[in-house]
Amino acid sequence: MKNMKTTKSLLIILLVLIMTGGAMLAMAADPEAAAPEKAAKADPNDQTEAQVGRSTVPDLKVNQAEMDAQGDRGLETKVEPQLRPMTMEINAVLEQSRLQVSTLQDRFDNEPNAEAAVVIVRQMEKVKINAELDILRVQVRYARTAGNEELAQKIEASLTKMTTPAPRREPVDRPAPDAGNR
DSSP: OHHHHHHHHHHHHHHHHHHHHHHHHHHHHOHHHHOHHHHHHSOTTOOOHHHHTOOSSOOOHHHHHHHHHHGGGGSOOOOOOOOOHHHHHHHHHHHHHHHHHHHHHHHHHTOOOHHHHHHHHHHHHHHHHHHHHHHHHHHHHHHHHTTOHHHHHHHHHHHHHHHSOOOOOOOOOOOOOOSSOO
């Protein structure tokens, strides 16, 4: 019986060693799979030649002659997508807003006075709201330019609703409820 327990223990130790060794070999074969957090943080522009589709084998003279004959047509170039003018204007509004908020955030981080910090937070809120309103104004202008007056009016209605303060409600005189006399 004791001999069987010893054999079982040795078998378990052997299996653990084999599994650990296999895992280490797998990590050595593909270190990226073993560290997915590093792969996720990798720079997407940092690609090897094999990933881009270029060979890592040096060009032969025959291939070089073919490449010379093709000129620049054979080279892969990165094509930036063309942005529409409205998108470029909206991006400019957003970037300006980000810069203003970043400046205010720096002031907030260094502000020791709590009341002044609250004022800075309110300024950040106003910058963000104004950016949203500016984006809607850009959209109205482009909707009108495109001849879509219905869309322009809907966006303007949203702008009006956002910028017009709600009317003050006047208190209404109501009779006091009868306590239990119904």
